[in-house]
Amino acid sequence: xxxxxxxxxxxxxxxxxGVRGRRALLALALLVGxxxxxxxLDITLARxxxxxxxxxxxFKRLWPPAxxxxxxxxxxxxxxxxxxxxxxxxxxxxxxxxxxxxxAATNVAxxxxxxxxxxxxxxxxxxxELIVAVIFIPITGLGPWAGTLAIGLHSVxxxxxxxxxxxxxxxxxxxxxxxxxxxxxxxxMRWGVLPQIMPTVASFWLFRFEINVRASAVLGxxxxxxxxxxxxxxxxxxxxxxxxxxxxxxxLVVLTxxxxxxxxRRRIIAGAARTSGPDLxxxxxxxxxxxxxxxxx
Amino acid sequence: xxxxxxxxxxxxxxxxxxxxxxAGLLAFTVFAANEVGFDASTSWEVWTNPLWEMFWPIPWDxxxxxxxxxxxxxxxxxxxxxxxxxxxxxxxxxxxxxxRLTAPxxxxxxxxxxxxxxxxxxxxxxxxxxxxTAVGIGAFAGTWALSxxxxxxxxxxxxxxxxxxxxxxxxxxxxxGSRHLPAIRTGVLPTVLPEYVAYALYVFELNIRASIVLGxxxxxxxxxxxxxxRQFFRFxxxxxxxxxxxVAVFVIEQVSVALRKRLV
Numbered sequence: 234x235x236x237x238x239x240x241x242x243x244x245x246x247x248x249x250x251g252v253r254g255r256r257a258l259l260a261l262a263l264l265v266g267x268x269x270x271x272x273x274l275d276i277t278l279a280r281x282x283x284x285x286x287x288x289x290x291x292f293k294r295l296w297p298p299a300x301x302x303x304x305x306x307x308x309x310x311x312x313x314x315x316x317x318x319x320x321x322x323x324x325x326x327x328x329x330x331x332x333x334x335x336x337a338a339t340n341v342a343x344x345x346x347x348x349x350x351x352x353x354x355x356x357x358x359x360x361x362e363l364i365v366a367v368i369f370i371p372i373t374g375l376g377p378w379a380g381t382l383a384i385g386l387h388s389v390x391x392x393x394x395x396x397x398x399x400x401x402x403x404x405x406x407x408x409x410x411x412x413x414x415x416x417x418x419x420x421x422m423r424w425g426v427l428p429q430i431m432p433t434v435a436s437f438w439l440f441r442f443e444i445n446v447r448a449s450a451v452l453g454x455x456x457x458x459x460x461x462x463x464x465x466x467x468x469x470x471x472x473x474x475x476x477x478x479x480x481x482x483x484x485l486v487v488l489t490x491x492x493x494x495x496x497x498r499r500r501i502i503a504g505a506a507r508t509s510g511p512d513l514x515x516x517x518x519x520x521x522x523x524x525x526x527x528x529x530x
Numbered sequence: 531x532x533x534x535x536x537x538x539x540x541x542x543x544x545x546x547x548x549x550x551x552x553a554g555l556l557a558f559t560v561f562a563a564n565e566v567g568f569d570a571s572t573s574w575e576v577w578t579n580p581l582w583e584m585f586w587p588i589p590w591d592x593x594x595x596x597x598x599x600x601x602x603x604x605x606x607x608x609x610x611x612x613x614x615x616x617x618x619x620x621x622x623x624x625x626x627x628x629x630r631l632t633a634p635x636x637x638x639x640x641x642x643x644x645x646x647x648x649x650x651x652x653x654x655x656x657x658x659x660x661x662x663t664a665v666g667i668g669a670f671a672g673t674w675a676l677s678x679x680x681x682x683x684x685x686x687x688x689x690x691x692x693x694x695x696x697x698x699x700x701x702x703x704x705x706x707g708s709r710h711l712p713a714i715r716t717g718v719l720p721t722v723l724p725e726y727v728a729y730a731l732y733v734f735e736l737n738i739r740a741s742i743v744l745g746x747x748x749x750x751x752x753x754x755x756x757x758x759x760r761q762f763f764r765f766x767x768x769x770x771x772x773x774x775x776x777v778a779v780f781v782i783e784q785v786s787v788a789l790r791k792r793l794v
Contacts, residue, residue: 266611267611267612269608270608270609270611270612270615273605273608274605274608274670275668275670276612280670283665284664284670288664288665291660292660313565314565314566316562317562318566320559321568324559360776361740363655363746364742364772367756367760367768368585371581371584376567377565377566377567378566381568447653448653450653450656451656454655454656454659454747458566461655461656464659465659465747471663476660483652484651484652488647488648
C-alpha cells in the first residue's frame with residue numbers, strides 16, 4: 234500500500250508576509266498604552282467591580298422621571314434656550330464663514346490669502362466650544378450670550394472648511410461665462426459659484442445646527458445658558474427623578490431636531506422629487522463624515 | 531414679442547411658499563437672538579472690554595511647573611487612551627449586531643440600534659456628570675463616560691461601514707455551510723478592518739479633545755486645573771494652560787491623521 238503525497242489543496246493559504254509582525258506590534262502598542270494609562274489613573278480592581286453597581290443604582294433612581302416638578306421649574310424653557318443658543322450660534326457661524334470660505338478655496342482665491350484663512354479655520358476647529366465659553370464668560374458674564382458667542386466662533390471653523398470644499402467642487406463653466414462677459418471677481422462668485430454651492434452649504438448649516446444643539450446643552454453646565462445648568466443643579470441636590478426628567482426632555486428634543494433636520498437636508502439636496510430615498514441620508518452622513526474626518530470610503 | 535433678444539430675461543417671481551419659509555426663519559432668528567441676549571449695540575463692547583487684560587501676561591513659570599499642568603495633561607491623555615481601547619473594543623461586536631448585513635436577528639438589530647441612538651443623544655459631558663455623581667469625582671468617572679461615548683460614536687460609524695460592505699464573501703461563507711460567527715469572521719471582518727482602525731484613530735482624536743473638558747465637570751484631567759484657576763479668576767493662568775494643551779493636542783492629532791492616511 235503506497236501513500237501518495239499530493240500537494241494538499243484544502244489547507245489554508247499562508248497569510249501575506251509581514252501581517253503577523255504588524256499585528257503583534259499593534260497588540261503590543263495597545264497593551265503597553267492601556268497598561269500605562271491604567272497605572273496613571275488610580276483604577277483599582279475593586280473600583281472597577283463596584284462601579285457598575287454604583288452606576289446602576291443611580292440610573293435606577295432616574296426612573297420614574299419627575300415630569301411635573303421639571304415642568305414647574307421651567308425645564309422646557311431651558312431646553313428651548315439651548316435650541317435658541319444653537320440656532321443663533323449657527324447663524325453667526327454661517328454669516329462669518331461663508332465669505333471667508335471664498336477666500337480659502339483653491340480654485341477662486343489667490344495663494345497669499347488662502348493659506349492664512351485655512352490656518353484660521355484649523356486653529357478655530359482645534360478649540361472646543363466649552364473652552365471658548367470659558368474664555369468668554371468673564372467678559373460677557375454668565376448667561377446665554379457667552380454660549381452663543383462660543384458656538385458661533387467655533388462653528389466658523391467647521392462650516393468654513395466644509396464650504397471651502399463645496400466651492401472647490403464647483404463646475405467652472407458658469408464662472409468662465411461670467412468672466413467672458415467681463416464680470417468682476419465678486420460677480421463671478423455671486424452668479425457663477427454661489428448658486429451652485431448654496432444647497433450643499435445650507436445642508437451643512439443644518440447639520441452643524443444639529444451638532445450645536447448638543448453642544449449648547451453642555452455649555453449650560455459651566456453657566457453659559459441652557460439646560461445644562463438645570464442638570465448640574467438637580468444632580469447637586471441628588472434629586473434623581475428630576476434629573477431623569479431633564480435628561481428625558483433633552484434627549485427627546487435632540488432626537489426630534491435631528492430627525493426634522495435630516496429630513497430637511499434630504500429635501501434640500503434631493504429636491505421634492507425624491508423625499509424618501511433610502512440611501513440619501515447615508516450618503517449625506519458619509520459625506521459629512523468624510524468632511525469631519527478627512528477620510529473617504 | 532421679443533425683438534433681437536437684448537432685453538434681460540424676466541426675473542422669476544418668488545413663490546409664496548418660499549417667502550413664507552424665509553419670513554418664518556427670519557422671525558425665529560430674531561426671536562431667538564432676543565432670547566439669548568443679542569444686542570447689536572453692546573456686541574462690540576465684548577471685544578473692547580478692559581477685562582481682556584486679565585488674560586495677560588502668561589505666568590510661564592507657573593504653567594511650565596510639572597505638577598501644575600503637565601501631570602494633569604498626562605492624566606487627560608491616559609483617560610483618552612483607555613476610553614478609546616474600551617469603547618472601540620466593545621464597539622466591534624456590537625456594530626456587527628447593529629448592521630443590517632450581519633445582525634443575527636431582527637430584534638437584536640432594532641434593540642441595539644435604538645439603545646445606541648438614545649445613548650448618543652445624551653451629550654458626552656452629561657454622561658460625565660452623571661458618572662461623577664455615581665462613582666465619585668476623578669479620572670475614573672471620566673474614563674467611564676468617555677468609554678460610553680466612544681462606544682456610541684464608534685458603533686454608529688462602524689455599523690454603517692458594515693452595512694456598505696460587500697455581501698458576497700458572506701454569502702459564500704454561508705453557502706459553504708458556515709455558522710453565523712465564523713461567516714462574519716471570514717466573510718466581513720477582513721474587508722472592514724482597515725476602516726475600523728481608521729475610525730478608532732478618529733475616535734481617539736475626538737477623545738483627546740473631549741478629555742480636556744471633562745475636568746470642567748469634575749471628571750479628571752487637565753480640565754480640573756482649568757476649572758480651579760477659572761474660579762480664582764486667574765485668567766492669565768487659564769490662557770497659559772490652554773496654550774500648552776493645544777500644542778500637545780495639535781501634535782497628537784497630526785500623528786493620528788498621518789497614521790490614518792497611511793491606513794486608508
